[in-house]
Amino acid sequence: MAFWARQISIWYLSVKTSSVANSIQQLRKTHRTWMQLHELSVLSFLCTDNHFPQHGLKTYRSVSLGSRLQSTNSNNGQILSEETNLLSPVNHYQQQAEVIPSSDTKTLYEVWEDTPPSSALEEISEEEAVQIVAEPPLPLGSFTLQDYVDRSETLSQLVLLGVDLSKVEKRPNAGQFLLRLDFEKDIRKRLLFLKDVGVEDNQLGPILTQNPYFLAVDMEALETRVAYLKSKKFGKEAVARMVSRAPFLLSFSVERLDNRLGFFQKELGLSVQKTRDLVVSLPRLLTGSLEPIKENWQVCQVELGFRRNEMQHIVSKIPKILTANKRKLIETFDYLHNVMGIPHHILTNFPQVFNSKLLRVKERHMFLTFLGRAQYDPAQPSYISLDKLVSMPDEVFCTEIAKASVKNFEKFLKTL
Amino acid sequence: MAAGRAARTGLNGLFAVYKPPGVASIRVRDSVETLLLKELNSLEQPAVQQQVRFLPNTVEGNAGKELTLTVTQLPVLAAHPLVRGPELTHLKIGAGHRLDTKSSGVFVLGVGHGNKLLTDMYNAHFTRAYTVRGLFGKATDDFSDTGRLIEKTTFDHVTRDKLERILAVIQGTNHKALLMYSNIDLKTQEAYELAVERLIRPMEKTPPLITAIRCLQFAPPEFQLEIQCMHETQQYLRKVVHEIGLELKSTAVCTQVRRTRDGCFTLDNALLRTHWNLQNIRNSIRDSKVKVKVELQRSLGHQARRGKRHTDTDQVAESE
Numbered sequence: 064m065a066f067w068a069r070q071i072s073i074w075y076l077s078v079k080t081s082s083v084a085n086s087i088q089q090l091r092k093t094h095r096t097w098m099q100l101h102e103l104s105v106l107s108f109l110c111t112d113n114h115f116p117q118h119g120l121k122t123y124r125s126v127s128l129g130s131r132l133q134s135t136n137s138n139n140g141q142i143l144s145e146e147t148n149l150l151s152p153v154n155h156y157q158q159q160a161e162v163i164p165s166s167d168t169k170t171l172y173e174v175w176e177d178t179p180p181s182s183a184l185e186e187i188s189e190e191e192a193v194q195i196v197a198e199p200p201l202p203l204g205s206f207t208l209q210d211y212v213d214r215s216e217t218l219s220q221l222v223l224l225g226v227d228l229s230k231v232e233k234r235p236n237a238g239q240f241l242l243r244l245d246f247e248k249d250i251r252k253r254l255l256f257l258k259d260v261g262v263e264d265n266q267l268g269p270i271l272t273q274n275p276y277f278l279a280v281d282m283e284a285l286e287t288r289v290a291y292l293k294s295k296k297f298g299k300e301a302v303a304r305m306v307s308r309a310p311f312l313l314s315f316s317v318e319r320l321d322n323r324l325g326f327f328q329k330e331l332g333l334s335v336q337k338t339r340d341l342v343v344s345l346p347r348l349l350t351g352s353l354e355p356i357k358e359n360w361q362v363c364q365v366e367l368g369f370r371r372n373e374m375q376h377i378v379s380k381i382p383k384i385l386t387a388n389k390r391k392l393i394e395t396f397d398y399l400h401n402v403m404g405i406p407h408h409i410l411t412n413f414p415q416v417f418n419s420k421l422l423r424v425k426e427r428h429m430f431l432t433f434l435g436r437a438q439y440d441p442a443q444p445s446y447i448s449l450d451k452l453v454s455m456p457d458e459v460f461c462t463e464i465a466k467a468s469v470k471n472f473e474k475f476l477k478t479l
Numbered sequence: 480m481a482a483g484r485a486a487r488t489g490l491n492g493l494f495a496v497y498k499p500p501g502v503a504s505i506r507v508r509d510s511v512e513t514l515l516l517k518e519l520n521s522l523e524q525p526a527v528q529q530q531v532r533f534l535p536n537t538v539e540g541n542a543g544k545e546l547t548l549t550v551t552q553l554p555v556l557a558a559h560p561l562v563r564g565p566e567l568t569h570l571k572i573g574a575g576h577r578l579d580t581k582s583s584g585v586f587v588l589g590v591g592h593g594n595k596l597l598t599d600m601y602n603a604h605f606t607r608a609y610t611v612r613g614l615f616g617k618a619t620d621d622f623s624d625t626g627r628l629i630e631k632t633t634f635d636h637v638t639r640d641k642l643e644r645i646l647a648v649i650q651g652t653n654h655k656a657l658l659m660y661s662n663i664d665l666k667t668q669e670a671y672e673l674a675v676e677r678l679i680r681p682m683e684k685t686p687p688l689i690t691a692i693r694c695l696q697f698a699p700p701e702f703q704l705e706i707q708c709m710h711e712t713q714q715y716l717r718k719v720v721h722e723i724g725l726e727l728k729s730t731a732v733c734t735q736v737r738r739t740r741d742g743c744f745t746l747d748n749a750l751l752r753t754h755w756n757l758q759n760i761r762n763s764i765r766d767s768k769v770k771v772k773v774e775l776q777r778s779l780g781h782q783a784r785r786g787k788r789h790t791d792t793d794q795v796a797e798s799e
Binding site: 193194208209210212213218219222225226227228229230421422425426457473476477478479 | 497499500501502535547548555556557559561562563564565583737746749751753
C-alpha cells in the first residue's frame with residue numbers, strides 16, 4: 064500500500080509542478096493512469112467497461128470516473144481519451160528503481176487519509192499474485208480506434224458483429240461516441256430491436272458501419288417510427304428491407320418521414336400502393352435530400368419531353384432515375400433520342416437504358432451500326448430490344464445480338 | 480500475404496491502355512488505380528495475429544477451488560482488417576503523354592518504379608503516330624465537329640492528288656524544321672550514323688513537328704490521314720486539318736484523333752477497358768520491359784554521345 068501511495072503522490076506532484084506532457088511521461092513510467100478532473104480539463108474522459116476481473120483485492124482497485132468532460136479539440140476523428148481502470152503494477156522488483164525519492168511523499172501523507180500504503184516488497188498470496196494483470200497503458204489520445212479495440216469489450220463485440228471500425232472512425236465524433244457506449248446497456252437493446260424488426264444478422268454490421276449514430280437514438284423514438292411505418296401499411300419484410308438498405312431511416316423523425324412520403328405522393332402523382340412500392344424498392348429516397356429529386360423530375364418533364372404518365376411508369380420501374388446525375392441523364396437521353404433515333408414510347412418501355420453507362424451504349428450502338436444491325440424499331444425485322452443492348456455482358460452481346468466474335472468487337476473498339 | 484506481395488512485385492514498369500473517347504485521361508488513370516487496388520486488397524488475406532494471454536481461471540485443485548493461469552491464444556483485434564482498414568490505399572500510377580477528352584488511343588501509364596522510366600521516355604523525345612479523320616465542308620471555332628459552326632463551303636473541287644500535294648508540302652516544311660531543330664551539321668560522319676539509325680530528331684523542347692503525313696482514305700466529304708509527329712498536342716492536329724482545308728480552298732473539321740503509337744507502345748499492346756485487371760497489366764508490363772529498355776538506350780545513349788562530342792568540339796574551338 065505504501066508503494067501505492069508513493070505512486071499516487073508522485074503523480075500528484077508532477078501534475079502540480081510540471082506540464083501535462085511531463086506528467087504523461089511519469090504516468091507511462093509508473094504504468095498507471097489516474098487523472099484529476101479539475102487538474103486536466105483538456106483531456107476528456109471515458110468510461111471503459113469492466114473488462115478486468117474485479118475480485119476486490121486490496122492491491123487492485125478499479126475506479127471509474129463517472130463524470131465526462133467534452134473535449135474541445137476533437138476534430139476529424141481525433142479522440143482524446145484515457146482509461147479509468149487502475150491497473151496494478153507488475154510485481155517486478157526492477158520497477159521500484161524508478162520510484163521517485165520519498166522526501167516529498169512525507170508531506171503528502173497527511174492529505175491521504177486512507178490506510179498506509181503497502182510496500183511492493185511485502186509478500187502476497189498465490190491467488191493475489193495470479194490475479195495481477197499487467198498490460199501497457201492505453202494511449203491518452205489517439206486518432207484511431209485500433210489502440211482501444213483490444214481492451215474495450217464494446218469495440219470487440221462490434222468488430223465481431225461485422226462493424227467496419229476503420230470506416231466508422233472517419234465520421235465526425237463517431238469514434239469517441241462508440242468508446243463511451245456500453246455494450247450490455249445501450250447496444251444490445253437496439254440490436255435486439257433491429258432483429259425484431261426483421262433485419263438479418265449479417266446486415267447488422269453494415270447498418271452500424273453506415274450509421275453509427277443509430278446507437279444514440281432513443282428506444283421510444285425507434286419504436287414510434289417503426290409503428291408509424293407499419294401504420295402506413297408497410298409489411299414486416301418491407302420494413303426490414305428498408306431499414307437494411309437505408310441505415311439512416313430510423314434516425315429520421317416521424318414528421319420528416321411523413322413529409323417525404325407525402326412529397327412523393329403529391330409531386331409524382333402516384334397512387335398510395337405505387338408510392339409504397341417505390342419507397343420499398345429504393346429506400347434511400349426517404350433519407351436523401353429532396354432538391355435533386357425535384358430537379359430531375361423537372362428535367363424529365365421539360366427538357367426530355369416525357370409525358371407525366373410515361374414518367375410515372377419509368378420511375379416505378381427504375382427509381383434510380385430520380386437520384387441520377389442530371390447532366391449524365393441529359394447526355395444519355397440526347398444520344399439515345401437524337402443519334403440512335405429512338406422515340407419516347409420505346410424509351411418508356413425500356414427505362415433500363417438510363418441506368419447504364421453512356422460509353423457502353425455508344426460503343427455497342429456504333430458496333431451494331433458498323434455491322435448494319437442497328438435496328439431498334441419493333442416493327443422492322445431483326446429488331447434489337449434496348450434492354451438486351453445494355454444489360455447483357457460482352458460475350459453474350461457479341462454472340463447473340465451482334466452475331467460477331469468478341470475479338471472483332473475488341474478490334475472495332477480500338478478503332479473508335 | 481504471400482500472394483499479395485508476389486502480385487505487387489510484378490507491378491513495376493510501363494504499360495499502355497486504350498483510352499476511349501469522351502473520358503478525361505485523369506479519370507482513366509484513376510479508374511485503373513481503383514481497379515488494381517480492389518484486386519490487390521482482395522488478394523491479401525493475412526491470418527489475424529494471435530496473442531498469447533494468460534487468463535485467470537478457477538480450477539479444482541487439491542484444497543478446494545484454486546486460481547491458476549491458463550494459457551490461451553486470442554486474436555489481436557487491432558490487426559483485424561475491419562479495424563485496420565484495407566491494406567493498400569494508394570498505388571503510384573503515373574500518366575505518360577496525355578490525351579485530351581475528345582481523342583482516344585494508346586495511353587502509356589507507369590506503375591511503381593516504372594514512373595522513373597516515364598521521365599526517361601519524356602527526355603528521349605519519341606515520336607507518336609496518329610490517325611486523324613476529317614470532314615470537308617464545315618469550319619467550326621475549335622476545329623472539331625462538335626464546335627460552333629462558323630462557315631460552310633463546297634468541296635466538289637477537292638481531289639485526292641490535290642490533297643496529297645498539300646500533304647507533301649506540309650511534310651517538306653516540317654522536315655526542314657526538324658533538321659534545323661536537331662542541331663546537327665549534315666555534312667558530318669555523326670549525322671550519317673544517326674540518319675542510318677533513323678535517330679535524327681530534336682532532343683529538346685521544340686514546337687510541334689510532323690515527321691511524316693500521308694492520306695489513308697479519301698471519300699469526300701470524309702478523309703483519313705496518318706500523322707507521325709513529336710511534341711504535338713491533339714488540338715494542334717485538329718488545327719492542321721483545318722489548315723489543310725483552307726489550303727484546298729475549302730474548309731475542314733476534324734472528327735476523330737486517335738493515337739496509334741506512343742514511342743514503342745502500339746495498338747496491339749494497349750489494353751481495352753474490359754481487360755483492365757491485375758493479370759493482364761502484369762503480363763503487359765513484362766512483355767514491354769525489354770522493348771522499352773532497348774529503345775531508351777538507343778535514344779538516350781546517342782544523346783549522351785552527341786552531348787559529349789559537342790562539348791569536345793567547343794573546347795577545341797575555344798583553344799584555337
